[in-house]
Amino acid sequence: MEDIKLEKTNSTPMINTDFQAGTVEIRGKSYPENTFEFYQPLLDWVEGFSKTAGQNLTFTFEIQYFNSSSSKVFYDLFDVLEEAREKGKTIIVNWEYDPENVSAEEAGEDFQEDFEKLEFKLVTKEG
Amino acid sequence: MLNLADLQKQFNDNGVIFTYNGYLSHEILTNIIQALEERIGTLNVFNQSAQTIFTIFIEMTQNMINYFAGRRDDGDKECLCEGIIVLGFDKEKEKIYLKSGNLVQPEDVAKITERIDSVTGLDKDELRARFRDLRKTGKNRSARGAGLGFLEIQRKASEPINYSFIKMENSTLLFSLDVYL
Numbered sequence: 001m002e003d004i005k006l007e008k009t010n011s012t013p014m015i016n017t018d019f020q021a022g023t024v025e026i027r028g029k030s031y032p033e034n035t036f037e038f039y040q041p042l043l044d045w046v047e048g049f050s051k052t053a054g055q056n057l058t059f060t061f062e063i064q065y066f067n068s069s070s071s072k073v074f075y076d077l078f079d080v081l082e083e084a085r086e087k088g089k090t091i092i093v094n095w096e097y098d099p100e101n102v103s104a105e106e107a108g109e110d111f112q113e114d115f116e117k118l119e120f121k122l123v124t125k126e127g
Numbered sequence: 128m129l130n131l132a133d134l135q136k137q138f139n140d141n142g143v144i145f146t147y148n149g150y151l152s153h154e155i156l157t158n159i160i161q162a163l164e165e166r167i168g169t170l171n172v173f174n175q176s177a178q179t180i181f182t183i184f185i186e187m188t189q190n191m192i193n194y195f196a197g198r199r200d201d202g203d204k205e206c207l208c209e210g211i212i213v214l215g216f217d218k219e220k221e222k223i224y225l226k227s228g229n230l231v232q233p234e235d236v237a238k239i240t241e242r243i244d245s246v247t248g249l250d251k252d253e254l255r256a257r258f259r260d261l262r263k264t265g266k267n268r269s270a271r272g273a274g275l276g277f278l279e280i281q282r283k284a285s286e287p288i289n290y291s292f293i294k295m296e297n298s299t300l301l302f303s304l305d306v307y308l
Contacts, residue, residue: 009157010157010158010160010161011153011156011157011160031185031189033153033192034271035272035273036270036272064178065178065181065182065185066182067182067185067186067189067279068186068272068273068275068276068278068279069272069273069275071262071273071275071279072262072265072268072273072275073273075262075263100175101175101178102175103175103178103179103182103283110255110259114259114263
């Protein structure tokens with residue numbers, strides 16, 4: 001499967017997937033011009049990943065702020081990840097945020113509640 | 128003739144920090160956010176109010192951009208996205224405010240009204256529940272977005288958002304939105 005290597009821009013996050021290592025990193029801000037279009041390749045990648053045998057996945061999010069459509073896309077992503085978990089894969093989601101970023105903390109808590117079957121960790125990062 | 132002294136006085140009397148009037152595009156939005164980040168966000172220390180300003184600013188502007196994009200899709204190919212945005216500090220209320228304005232067609236009034244009225248009466252918990260439900264079901268989703276913009280704005284505001292439709296020439300209306308943080 002082809003990995004995604006996207007650099008960060010002013011309105012979109014960096015996305016780095018590593019199929020071999022079983023990792024995905026998403027860091028930055030998220031308010032793309034067309035949010036669904038922007039994240040479709042990542043959704044496709046995660047769906048593709050979830051269909052392969054055996055692989056475990058660690059998903060790291062560090063999003064400073066994101067628009068409401070991104071929130072919907074992340075929800076859909078976690079949905080696919082939860083399905084993969086039900087098929088027996090180990091999925092870890094690290095939701096990283098600055099301890100003073102109350103919105104990011106609350107958003108992480110909401111996702112954690114919605115996806116109890118995922119190992120969803122809230123991780124504070126200084127600086 | 129535009130009198131800069133009068134204009135500046137009006138801005139200062141109303142605590143205007145930043146305003147933009149004219150053509151709006153995604154590129155322009157990202158440039159404005161960058162400029163605002165330098166202006167009001169400090170680099171190394173996290174600032175929650177600044178974050179809230181940016182997120183609401185983005186939701187309001189993207190609402191306008193998507194509205195006009197939708198109109199172009201509906202056949203109004205000449206339609207240019209234009210709007211006005213004001214960020215300021217209300218000295219009486221001691222609150223940051225954001226106002227946006229853009230022209231809309233009479234046939235769009237009902238939908239906008241319904242969307243906003245459905246959120247302004249809800250409390251924090253109800254807003255959170257509604258947001259999470261709509262996010263899950265994708266009920267308001269369209270080609271351009273998740274349809275959660277007004278809900279998200281109301282969640283982050285400190286009082287019910289206010290709006291009006293002001294009659295302009297040739298039967299267009301100016302949709303004006305007021306948000307207090």
